[in-house]
Amino acid sequence: MKVGLMGGTFDPIHIGHLIAAQCALEAAGLDEVWFMPTNVPPHKKQLPGATPEQRWEMVNAAVEGHPAFRAIDVELRKGGVSYSVDTVKLLMQLYPGHRFHYIVGADMVQYLPKWYKIEELANLVVFIGLSRPGYGTEEEALPEPIRDSVRMARMPLIEISSTEIRKRLAEGRPVRYLVPDRVNQYIEVNRLYES
Secondary structure: OEEEEEEEOOOOOOHHHHHHHHHHHHHHOOOEEEEEEOOEOOOOOOOOOOOHHHHHHHHHHHHOOOOOEEEOOHHHHHOOEOOHHHHHHHHHHHOOOOEEEEEEEHHHHOOHHHOOOHHHHHHHOEEEEEEOOOOOOOHHHOOHHHHOOEEEEEOOOOOOOHHHHHHHHHOOOOOEOOEOHHHHHHHHHHOOOOO
């Protein structure tokens, strides 16, 4: 089975994440995309606004009903800082026979050389870099072992971020259509991100 891994804080998950996953699914011929909320991301300084449990519940609400999308809590259960290489090695033990592809945005492709144990990770997975109109990827600038494991896929330009969604909610503005309906309901019921 070819599985795309989509990690992130998902604080909150939004339609941009889902569109990216669908583009990767189609471009790479994946069987499934697994959404993995991180416990503590190594590259982000600000702690998430929602609890890990709330982020997990929002991810589940967002992917419910899509036959190829699934939420996995491997990083949340593991605890501590989430390094992709450790997570992939654990998943390879849990799911032998699966081939894993790591989905990253075009902006993150350039950041790959800074990832923890990147050369080891590049030997374990194929990276699917999602390029957006107006964003250069310059993957040829990557070191060879990393560059050889990157496949680019096109996705539409969608200017939505979790940061912007949290800001809108803190200002009392709606986020309908920026997040899936069930996520919007969850945010409203739990009064998340209010100032």
